[in-house]
Amino acid sequence: MQLVRSPRAGQMRSPWALKMLNKRVKPNKVYTDRLKAEAELLQKMSHPNIVGFRAFSKTKILYLGMEACDLSLGDMIEKRMEEDCEPFTPKQILKVAADISSALDYLHTKMQILHGDMKSYNILVNGDFAVCKLCDFGVTLPLDENGVFDKLKAGRNVVYFGTEAWSAPEVIHGGEISSKTDIWPLGLTLWEMLALMPPHAQTDETLDDSVTCLEDLDDGTIEDYFSEKYGTRPAVPANISEDKYSGPLALFFCCTETLPSARPTAEHIAIAATDMALQCT
Structure with a gap:
Protein backbone atom coordinates (compact mmCIF):
# COMPACT_ATOMS: atom_id res chain seq x y z
CA MET A 1 0.00 0.00 0.00
CA GLN A 2 1.07 3.59 -0.46
CA LEU A 3 -0.12 6.82 1.10
CA VAL A 4 -0.21 9.85 -1.18
CA ARG A 5 -0.01 12.84 1.15
CA SER A 6 -0.75 16.48 0.50
CA PRO A 7 2.21 18.64 -0.65
CA ARG A 8 4.28 20.49 1.90
CA ALA A 9 3.22 23.85 3.31
CA GLY A 10 3.43 26.71 0.82
CA GLN A 11 2.26 24.57 -2.10
CA MET A 12 -1.22 23.83 -3.38
CA ARG A 13 -2.71 21.47 -0.82
CA SER A 14 -5.29 18.76 -1.22
CA PRO A 15 -7.79 18.36 1.64
CA TRP A 16 -7.28 14.58 1.40
CA ALA A 17 -4.56 12.02 1.74
CA LEU A 18 -5.16 8.96 -0.42
CA LYS A 19 -4.21 5.43 0.58
CA MET A 20 -4.21 3.02 -2.32
CA LEU A 21 -2.68 -0.21 -3.53
CA ASN A 22 0.78 0.35 -4.98
CA LYS A 23 0.60 0.11 -8.80
CA ARG A 24 3.91 -1.77 -8.88
CA VAL A 25 2.51 -4.53 -6.67
CA LYS A 26 0.41 -7.29 -8.18
CA PRO A 27 -3.24 -7.08 -6.98
CA ASN A 28 -3.63 -9.09 -3.78
CA LYS A 29 -6.94 -9.96 -2.08
CA VAL A 30 -5.34 -9.74 1.37
CA TYR A 31 -4.39 -6.07 0.86
CA THR A 32 -7.69 -5.28 -0.86
CA ASP A 33 -9.69 -6.74 2.03
CA ARG A 34 -7.47 -4.95 4.53
CA LEU A 35 -8.11 -1.58 2.86
CA LYS A 36 -11.86 -2.21 2.77
CA ALA A 37 -11.86 -3.19 6.47
CA GLU A 38 -9.89 -0.07 7.35
CA ALA A 39 -12.36 2.13 5.47
CA GLU A 40 -15.32 0.55 7.29
CA LEU A 41 -13.60 1.04 10.64
CA LEU A 42 -12.65 4.67 10.01
CA GLN A 43 -16.25 5.49 9.11
CA LYS A 44 -17.33 4.29 12.58
CA MET A 45 -14.72 6.26 14.50
CA SER A 46 -14.75 9.88 15.63
CA HIS A 47 -11.91 11.18 17.81
CA PRO A 48 -9.76 14.35 17.57
CA ASN A 49 -6.57 12.27 17.64
CA ILE A 50 -7.59 9.71 15.01
CA VAL A 51 -7.27 10.59 11.33
CA GLY A 52 -10.67 11.37 9.82
CA PHE A 53 -12.43 9.37 7.10
CA ARG A 54 -13.22 11.20 3.85
CA ALA A 55 -14.14 8.70 1.14
CA PHE A 56 -13.70 5.16 -0.13
CA SER A 57 -13.68 4.21 -3.79
CA LYS A 58 -14.53 0.71 -4.98
CA THR A 59 -14.12 1.60 -8.65
CA LYS A 60 -11.23 0.55 -10.91
CA ILE A 61 -8.74 2.34 -8.66
CA LEU A 62 -9.29 1.26 -5.06
CA TYR A 63 -8.44 4.03 -2.62
CA LEU A 64 -9.22 5.29 0.86
CA GLY A 65 -9.54 9.06 1.25
CA MET A 66 -8.54 10.41 4.65
CA GLU A 67 -8.02 13.74 6.37
CA ALA A 68 -4.72 15.23 5.24
CA CYS A 69 -2.06 15.97 7.85
CA ASP A 70 1.37 17.55 7.42
Missing part, protein backbone atom coordinates in the same frame (compact mmCIF):
# COMPACT_ATOMS: atom_id res chain seq x y z
CA LEU A 71 3.93 14.79 8.07
CA SER A 72 4.30 11.46 9.78
CA LEU A 73 6.32 11.47 12.98
CA GLY A 74 8.58 8.84 11.37
CA ASP A 75 9.37 11.23 8.51
CA MET A 76 10.11 14.01 10.99
CA ILE A 77 12.47 11.74 12.94
CA GLU A 78 14.29 10.74 9.74
CA LYS A 79 14.68 14.39 8.72
CA ARG A 80 16.15 15.33 12.11
CA MET A 81 18.56 12.43 11.94
CA GLU A 82 19.70 13.35 8.39
CA GLU A 83 20.20 16.97 9.40
CA ASP A 84 22.04 15.97 12.59
CA CYS A 85 19.56 17.86 14.77
CA GLU A 86 18.90 17.72 18.49
CA PRO A 87 16.32 15.28 19.90
CA PHE A 88 12.73 16.49 20.11
CA THR A 89 11.94 18.65 23.12
CA PRO A 90 10.29 17.17 26.22
CA LYS A 91 7.15 19.18 25.47
CA GLN A 92 6.92 17.77 21.92
CA ILE A 93 7.39 14.21 23.19
CA LEU A 94 4.77 14.69 25.89
CA LYS A 95 2.33 16.09 23.31
CA VAL A 96 2.72 12.92 21.22
CA ALA A 97 2.27 10.80 24.35
CA ALA A 98 -0.88 12.68 25.42
CA ASP A 99 -2.57 12.77 22.00
CA ILE A 100 -1.77 9.23 20.89
CA SER A 101 -2.56 7.61 24.23
CA SER A 102 -5.90 9.44 24.14
CA ALA A 103 -6.52 7.88 20.71
CA LEU A 104 -5.49 4.45 22.02
CA ASP A 105 -7.79 4.79 25.03
CA TYR A 106 -10.67 5.44 22.61
CA LEU A 107 -9.71 2.38 20.55
CA HIS A 108 -9.27 0.09 23.55
CA THR A 109 -12.35 1.09 25.53
CA LYS A 110 -14.94 2.57 23.15
CA MET A 111 -14.17 0.61 19.98
CA GLN A 112 -12.69 -2.44 21.78
CA ILE A 113 -9.91 -2.90 19.25
CA LEU A 114 -6.12 -3.13 19.34
CA HIS A 115 -4.31 -0.88 16.86
CA GLY A 116 -1.77 -3.63 16.24
CA ASP A 117 0.96 -1.59 14.51
CA MET A 118 1.88 1.33 16.74
CA LYS A 119 5.02 3.16 15.54
CA SER A 120 6.18 6.64 14.55
CA TYR A 121 5.20 6.19 10.91
CA ASN A 122 1.57 5.67 11.91
CA ILE A 123 1.39 8.99 13.75
CA LEU A 124 0.60 12.14 11.77
CA VAL A 125 1.57 15.58 13.05
CA ASN A 126 -0.01 18.91 12.14
CA GLY A 127 1.94 22.13 12.49
CA ASP A 128 4.41 22.47 15.34
CA PHE A 129 2.82 19.58 17.22
CA ALA A 130 -0.52 21.42 17.33
CA VAL A 131 -2.23 18.05 17.11
CA CYS A 132 -1.05 14.46 16.61
CA LYS A 133 -3.26 11.81 15.02
CA LEU A 134 -3.11 8.03 14.87
CA CYS A 135 -3.54 6.43 11.45
CA ASP A 136 -3.27 3.08 9.63
CA PHE A 137 -5.92 0.73 10.97
CA GLY A 138 -5.41 -2.10 8.51
CA VAL A 139 -4.27 -4.73 11.03
CA THR A 140 -6.47 -4.04 14.06
CA LEU A 141 -7.60 -6.88 16.31
CA PRO A 142 -10.82 -7.15 18.39
CA LEU A 143 -10.60 -6.97 22.18
CA ASP A 144 -13.01 -8.47 24.69
CA GLU A 145 -14.49 -6.62 27.67
CA ASN A 146 -11.27 -7.27 29.62
CA GLY A 147 -9.06 -5.77 26.93
CA VAL A 148 -7.74 -9.16 25.81
CA PHE A 149 -7.47 -10.25 22.17
CA ASP A 150 -10.82 -11.83 21.28
CA LYS A 151 -9.76 -14.83 19.17
CA LEU A 152 -13.34 -16.05 18.77
CA LYS A 153 -14.50 -12.74 17.30
CA ALA A 154 -11.38 -12.39 15.15
CA GLY A 155 -11.89 -15.76 13.48
CA ARG A 156 -9.49 -18.50 12.58
CA ASN A 157 -5.91 -17.78 11.52
CA VAL A 158 -6.07 -14.11 12.58
CA VAL A 159 -2.90 -13.14 14.46
CA TYR A 160 -1.06 -10.04 15.62
CA PHE A 161 0.64 -8.49 12.60
CA GLY A 162 2.64 -5.46 13.76
CA THR A 163 6.24 -4.52 12.97
CA GLU A 164 8.86 -6.63 14.73
CA ALA A 165 11.20 -3.88 15.91
CA TRP A 166 8.31 -2.22 17.80
CA SER A 167 6.65 -5.45 18.99
CA ALA A 168 6.12 -6.19 22.68
CA PRO A 169 7.75 -9.17 24.45
CA GLU A 170 4.48 -11.11 24.45
CA VAL A 171 4.43 -10.86 20.65
CA ILE A 172 8.07 -11.87 20.16
CA HIS A 173 8.16 -14.68 22.73
CA GLY A 174 4.53 -15.73 22.74
CA GLY A 175 2.00 -14.64 25.33
CA GLU A 176 -1.39 -13.06 25.85
CA ILE A 177 -2.14 -10.23 23.42
CA SER A 178 -4.09 -7.41 25.05
CA SER A 179 -4.56 -3.65 25.02
CA LYS A 180 -1.19 -3.45 26.82
CA THR A 181 0.43 -4.78 23.61
CA ASP A 182 -0.17 -1.32 22.07
CA ILE A 183 1.42 0.40 25.08
CA TRP A 184 4.89 -1.12 24.57
CA PRO A 185 5.36 0.30 21.03
CA LEU A 186 4.03 3.66 22.22
CA GLY A 187 6.93 3.67 24.68
CA LEU A 188 9.35 2.80 21.88
CA THR A 189 7.91 5.64 19.79
CA LEU A 190 8.78 8.08 22.58
CA TRP A 191 12.27 6.52 22.60
CA GLU A 192 12.52 7.17 18.83
CA MET A 193 12.00 10.88 19.48
CA LEU A 194 14.96 10.80 21.87
CA ALA A 195 17.30 8.62 19.82
CA LEU A 196 16.25 9.81 16.33
CA MET A 197 16.39 6.25 15.01
CA PRO A 198 14.13 3.18 14.91
CA PRO A 199 14.17 0.97 18.02
CA HIS A 200 17.03 -1.52 18.21
CA ALA A 201 18.85 0.07 15.28
CA GLN A 202 21.75 1.19 17.47
CA THR A 203 24.85 -0.94 17.98
CA ASP A 204 26.42 -1.51 21.36
CA GLU A 205 29.38 -3.19 23.04
CA THR A 206 27.90 -6.69 22.97
CA LEU A 207 29.49 -7.48 19.62
CA ASP A 208 32.56 -9.71 19.62
CA ASP A 209 35.79 -7.74 20.14
CA SER A 210 37.04 -8.91 16.74
CA VAL A 211 34.15 -7.16 15.01
CA THR A 212 34.84 -3.47 14.59
CA CYS A 213 31.71 -2.60 12.62
CA LEU A 214 28.58 -4.21 11.20
CA GLU A 215 30.13 -4.22 7.72
CA ASP A 216 32.34 -7.06 8.98
CA LEU A 217 29.26 -9.25 9.50
CA ASP A 218 27.33 -11.25 6.93
CA ASP A 219 23.63 -10.52 6.35
CA GLY A 220 22.45 -13.43 8.49
CA THR A 221 24.57 -12.40 11.47
CA ILE A 222 23.39 -8.78 11.20
CA GLU A 223 19.77 -9.95 11.16
CA ASP A 224 20.36 -12.18 14.19
CA TYR A 225 22.14 -9.35 16.04
CA PHE A 226 19.19 -6.98 15.73
CA SER A 227 16.36 -9.52 15.99
CA GLU A 228 17.72 -10.77 19.34
CA LYS A 229 16.97 -7.31 20.73
CA TYR A 230 13.33 -7.29 19.65
CA GLY A 231 11.00 -7.30 22.62
CA THR A 232 13.59 -5.71 24.91
CA ARG A 233 13.83 -2.18 26.27
CA PRO A 234 16.53 -0.16 24.45
CA ALA A 235 18.99 1.85 26.50
CA VAL A 236 18.43 5.57 26.99
CA PRO A 237 20.66 7.47 24.51
CA ALA A 238 23.83 8.78 26.18
CA ASN A 239 23.13 12.39 25.18
CA ILE A 240 19.76 12.55 26.93
CA SER A 241 19.70 14.47 30.21
CA GLU A 242 17.71 12.59 32.85
CA ASP A 243 16.76 15.87 34.53
CA LYS A 244 15.58 17.65 31.39
CA TYR A 245 13.74 14.60 30.03
CA SER A 246 12.45 13.21 33.34
CA GLY A 247 8.81 13.22 32.19
CA PRO A 248 9.28 11.50 28.81
CA LEU A 249 11.73 9.01 30.37
CA ALA A 250 9.27 8.11 33.12
CA LEU A 251 6.62 7.36 30.49
CA PHE A 252 9.10 5.41 28.36
CA PHE A 253 10.11 3.20 31.28
CA CYS A 254 6.57 2.43 32.46
CA CYS A 255 5.33 1.73 28.91
CA THR A 256 8.17 -0.74 28.30
CA GLU A 257 7.75 -2.91 31.37
CA THR A 258 8.24 -6.55 30.37
CA LEU A 259 5.09 -7.69 32.17
CA PRO A 260 1.99 -6.32 30.40
CA SER A 261 0.18 -6.01 33.75
CA ALA A 262 2.87 -3.58 34.93
CA ARG A 263 2.27 -1.20 32.01
CA PRO A 264 -0.22 1.65 32.49
CA THR A 265 -3.44 1.93 30.53
CA ALA A 266 -3.66 4.40 27.67
CA GLU A 267 -6.00 6.53 29.80
CA HIS A 268 -3.44 6.80 32.60
CA ILE A 269 -0.68 7.75 30.14
CA ALA A 270 -2.87 10.49 28.62
CA ILE A 271 -3.55 11.98 32.06
CA ALA A 272 0.10 11.79 33.16
CA ALA A 273 1.50 13.18 29.88
CA THR A 274 -0.95 16.10 29.94
CA ASP A 275 -0.02 16.95 33.54
CA MET A 276 3.70 16.70 32.76
CA ALA A 277 3.33 18.95 29.70
CA LEU A 278 1.74 21.67 31.83
CA GLN A 279 4.89 21.73 33.96
CA CYS A 280 7.20 22.13 30.93
CA THR A 281 8.54 25.61 30.32
